[in-house]
Amino acid sequence: MEKLLNHSRLRDLRFVVLVLLNLFLISGFLVSGAGGESGPPGGWRRIDLQALQTRIEAGELVDTEASWYHREKTEKAGQGRE
Amino acid sequence: MNEVRCELCPRECRIPQGGAGDCRIRVNLGGKLRATTYGRPSAVHIDPMEKKPLYHFYPASRVFSIATAGCNLHCRNCQNWQLSQRGGEEMEQLYHLMPDQVVATAKARDCQSVAYTYSDPIVFYEYVYDTAVLAHEQGLKNVFVTAGYINAAPLRKLCKVLDATNTDLKAFNDEFYRRNCGASLKPVLDALVIFSEEGVWQEVTYLVIPTLNDDMGGIHRMAKWIRSELGEETPLHFSRFQPMYKLRNLPPTTTATLEHARAEAMDAGLQYVYIGNVFGNKATSTYCPRDDSLLIERIGNRIVENRLTEDGRCPVCKLPIPGVW
Numbered sequence A: 001m002e003k004l005l006n007h008s009r010l011r012d013l014r015f016v017v018l019v020l021l022n023l024f025l026i027s028g029f030l031v032s033g034a035g036g037e038s039g040p041p042g043g044w045r046r047i048d049l050q051a052l053q054t055r056i057e058a059g060e061l062v063d064t065e066a067s068w069y070h071r072e073k074t075e076k077a078g079q080g081r082e
Numbered sequence B: 001m002n003e004v005r006c007e008l009c010p011r012e013c014r015i016p017q018g019g020a021g022d023c024r025i026r027v028n029l030g031g032k033l034r035a036t037t038y039g040r041p042s043a044v045h046i047d048p049m050e051k052k053p054l055y056h057f058y059p060a061s062r063v064f065s066i067a068t069a070g071c072n073l074h075c076r077n078c079q080n081w082q083l084s085q086r087g088g089e090e091m092e093q094l095y096h097l098m099p100d101q102v103v104a105t106a107k108a109r110d111c112q113s114v115a116y117t118y119s120d121p122i123v124f125y126e127y128v129y130d131t132a133v134l135a136h137e138q139g140l141k142n143v144f145v146t147a148g149y150i151n152a153a154p155l156r157k158l159c160k161v162l163d164a165t166n167t168d169l170k171a172f173n174d175e176f177y178r179r180n181c182g183a184s185l186k187p188v189l190d191a192l193v194i195f196s197e198e199g200v201w202q203e204v205t206y207l208v209i210p211t212l213n214d215d216m217g218g219i220h221r222m223a224k225w226i227r228s229e230l231g232e233e234t235p236l237h238f239s240r241f242q243p244m245y246k247l248r249n250l251p252p253t254t255t256a257t258l259e260h261a262r263a264e265a266m267d268a269g270l271q272y273v274y275i276g277n278v279f280g281n282k283a284t285s286t287y288c289p290r291d292d293s294l295l296i297e298r299i300g301n302r303i304v305e306n307r308l309t310e311d312g313r314c315p316v317c318k319l320p321i322p323g324v325w
C-alpha cells in the first residue's frame, strides 16, 4: 500500500516538474526572439573561428589590421552571442 | 588580457581573443582587431545613381557598387540579410577586389562613382576609406549608403573622402531602433548632422513600415527636424516596405500612406520629397518648389527627361536647384 502511494506521489511530482519545465521554456521563448531586437548590445559574438582561419589561410579572407580600436587593460568581456 | 575595444560604432564592442564584434566581420585575432573582409566584397554590381537612391547627384550616372558581409544593425525587415547578417566565413561568394582593383574596374566599366552600399559600409570602414582615397585620385566620386550608426570621429575622417550619402533614417523614434534594429536613434541623428557639417551631399531615405513607423505625427516631427538641422533643400525619399526577413507578417505600404507621408513632410517645409519603390508615381520626379515645373521626370530608376539647365536651374524661373549636377 505504502509502495503504491509513493509511486503515485512520484508520478505527480514528475507531472508537476514537466508542467514547470514547459512554462519555463514558453516564457523563455516569449522573452527572446519573438519580441524582436531589444536595444543596442555592446557585446561581441562567437564565430566559427576555425572556418575563419581556414579561409584566411586560403586567401579568401584577410587579417588586415583594423583602425579605430584599442587594447583593453582591465576587466573581462561579457558573454558572447552566437 | 588580449581584449580589444572597437571604437568605430556606438556599440563599442569589447572583444576577447577569437571573438568578433557585433558586426561579425571585425575580429580579434592575436590581440589585434582585424578587418576580415578588406578587399573581399560579396556583392559587386553596377547600378544607376537613382537606385541608391540619389536624385540630386549626377543623375543617370553609373555607379560601381560594392559590399562585404556584416552589419552593425540587425533590422527585422532587412532586404539584404543574407549579406548583412553573416560573417565573411559564412559567405559562399568572396571576390578578390583590392582598392586599386575596384577603382580600375569602375573606370574600365565607365562608372563615374564608387558606392559603398547594400550591407552597411560602416563595418568595412578601412576598405571604404582606402578605396575612396584612390577613387578620388582617379577622378571618381564616392557614394556612401548607410544607416549612419557610427561614432563621430571615424565619420568625420571618412567624410573628407566622401562626395554623397544616402542615409537611412529608420524611424524618428528610439523605441523603433531598439526593437526593430537593435540600435538607438541619437547616434544616427548625430551622423546626419555631421554629414551636413562636413559638406557631403546628403539625401535621406525613410522606409515606411505599416504599423511600426507610419505614424504621421512622427513623420511630421522628423521632417521638421530635417528642415531645421539639415536644411529644407535636403531630399527625402519615402520608400515602400515589402514583407521580408523577420517581418513577413506585415503588408506592403499602400500608395495612399506614402502620399500622406509625402504631404506631411512637404507641409513641414521640405522642398524635395520623393516616393520610391512605387512604379509610375508622379512623386518619383523632381519639381521646382517655386513654380512646380517638372524638372527631372523619372519612371522607376530611369530618367525620362532632364530639363534642368546646364548649371542646375529650373528652366522656367531659373531657381538654382540644390544638388551636384
Ligand SMILES: [Zn+2]
Pocket: B288, B289, B290, B291, B292, B293, B314, B315, B316, B317, B318, B319
Ligand atoms: Zn521654377
